[in-house]
Amino acid sequence: MTNKLQQYFPMIRTKEQLMTEIEEKPKLKSIFYSWKEEARQDFINFCTGARGVKMMYDFISKEILNPEIYRERVNEFLSLLLNQKVKILEVLPNDGTRLADESTLLIMDIVVELEDGSIVNLEIQKIGYMFPGERSACYSADLLLRQYKRVKQKAEKKLDSHTKMSYKDIKDVYTIVLFQQSPQELKKFKDVYMHRFKQESDTGAKMNLLQKYLFVTLDNFNKIKHNNDKTIKLDNRLEAWLAFLSMDAPEDIVQILEQYSDFKALYNQVYDICLNIEEVMGMFSKELLELDRNTVELMIDEMQKQADNLRTQNENMTRENEKLGLANENLVFENESIKSENESIKSENESIKNENERIKNENKEIRAMMEELKRQNEEILKSLGKK
Numbered sequence: 001m002t003n004k005l006q007q008y009f010p011m012i013r014t015k016e017q018l019m020t021e022i023e024e025k026p027k028l029k030s031i032f033y034s035w036k037e038e039a040r041q042d043f044i045n046f047c048t049g050a051r052g053v054k055m056m057y058d059f060i061s062k063e064i065l066n067p068e069i070y071r072e073r074v075n076e077f078l079s080l081l082l083n084q085k086v087k088i089l090e091v092l093p094n095d096g097t098r099l100a101d102e103s104t105l106l107i108m109d110i111v112v113e114l115e116d117g118s119i120v121n122l123e124i125q126k127i128g129y130m131f132p133g134e135r136s137a138c139y140s141a142d143l144l145l146r147q148y149k150r151v152k153q154k155a156e157k158k159l160d161s162h163t164k165m166s167y168k169d170i171k172d173v174y175t176i177v178l179f180q181q182s183p184q185e186l187k188k189f190k191d192v193y194m195h196r197f198k199q200e201s202d203t204g205a206k207m208n209l210l211q212k213y214l215f216v217t218l219d220n221f222n223k224i225k226h227n228n229d230k231t232i233k234l235d236n237r238l239e240a241w242l243a244f245l246s247m248d249a250p251e252d253i254v255q256i257l258e259q260y261s262d263f264k265a266l267y268n269q270v271y272d273i274c275l276n277i278e279e280v281m282g283m284f285s286k287e288l289l290e291l292d293r294n295t296v297e298l299m300i301d302e303m304q305k306q307a308d309n310l311r312t313q314n315e316n317m318t319r320e321n322e323k324l325g326l327a328n329e330n331l332v333f334e335n336e337s338i339k340s341e342n343e344s345i346k347s348e349n350e351s352i353k354n355e356n357e358r359i360k361n362e363n364k365e366i367r368a369m370m371e372e373l374k375r376q377n378e379e380i381l382k383s384l385g386k387k
Contacts, residue, residue: 004250008257008264009271021277031281043284049273052248053267056180059283060270061108061124061245067091071191073219075111080238081176081214087115092146111143117151117171119143124245128183132215136175140211142257143173174212180246182217193221218246234259239354269354 006012022028032040038219045051055061067074070090079086092111111122121143155165172259179186186195197213221242225232232255234240240260247253257264275278 002279003049004254005052009256011268011271011275013047013274015044015048015050018047018277019193020306025278028278028281031285039284046284047277047280049250051269052250052253053274054248055245055270056110056126057283058286060156060273061279064266064269065108065110066109066121067112069314074110076115076237078122078176080236080241081122082120083175083224086110086120089115090327092119114171117147117169119147119171120174120175120176120179124178124180126180126183128179128186128217131184132177132179132183136177136213136215137211139212139298140173140175143175144170146208147171147173155270171211172208172210174214176216178216178218178242179244180218181220185302186215186217187220188222189217191224193217193224209279216242218242222246231255233310239259276311 006014022032022085032043035043042051046054046057053060055064064070065074065077066093067088075087078088090111109121109176111121113119121139151169152165153158156170189195193216193347195213195215195217197215199211201207223240225234225239226241227233230251232243232252233242234256237260240256240263243252243256243262247256253267257267314317
């Protein structure tokens with residue numbers, strides 16, 4: 001049965017044709033059955049068009065967006081991303097832009113110098129790793145240092161020995177990251193899929209600080225562009241590119257072709273690659289290995305984030321304990337003051353009680369004296385009456 005994509009791309013093989021070739025060649029059969037069942041099904045869907053084609057495979061994206069071969073194609077994509085007309089002057093080696101072994105984390109990573117002297121690092125990540133801002137800042141700093149050295153070397157090579165390097169000759173560096181699964185910092189912006197960053201002053205002062213960033217969340221893009229009736233509406237050429245790179249359902253690919261027919265040439269290129277099954281299986285095996293390594297790296301990042309959170313919680317608890325200790329000391333001091341005040345009040349109460357007793361005794365004595373005086377007066381009056 002012909003699927004939707006086979007109608008557009010007749011070179012796509014059926015599952016029966018694919019499995020026949022695999023079963024007939026021991027090497028291919030050995031590789032195929034060394035994979036897990038899920039991976040085998042993904043491979044079949046990929047080669048037969050049952051699930052569409054995943055541009056996010058490393059070997060596919062590098063082929064489609066190879067700036068050495070398809071420079072005009074990459075020029076267009078970068079121009080759309082940067083919102084300005086750009087032209088690649090030179091493709092630069094990208095080994096220097098990765099820290100340690102982090103090149104394994106990326107689906108695609110290219111570095112190019114543009115006609116105006118600026119440098120662009122374009123990368124695609126399958127998973128949005130932790131600390132995306134910190135990582136991107138490090139790579140951007142590396143690009144800026146690389147450009148500084150290139151400008152300095154060019155100045156030193158000029159015949160005029162008095163020529164000095166000028167910082168005005170250092171142009172912008174752009175770090176562009178496309179996330180298939182975006183990090184939480186960006187994923188929560190559900191109605192937005194493009195995030196541009198640059199350094200700005202809090203006073204409004206203007207300086208060209210050179211480092212620019214663009215983060216594209218392809219998972220958010222997919223959710224935004226898929227309507228409830230499963231149709232997609234692409235509003236411009238950039239959205240067509242993003243859909244081409246991130247949407248792999250056959251019905252989505254058909255809709256992309258209906259709205260932007262020239263992308264058929266790119267899909268043709270991909271399915272031509274799929275005809276060499278031995279080469280594709282080798283690259284697919286590498287993809288599975290890189291996915292495992294990426295998963296391990298993600299787990300390391302997760303553990304690091306958890307450790308940082310625990311450290312932060314511990315520091316917060318320590319500060320809270322210090323505050324509670326200080327508050328407790330204040331309470332002890334206040335209690336001592338209250339105790340001392342209570343003792344003072346108690347002493348005053350005893351004094352008042354004693355004074356009351358003294359006054360009471362004095363009153364008794366006065367009443368006794370008054371009774372005695374009264375008695376004496378009565379006797380005097382009585383004696384005077386007899387006379």
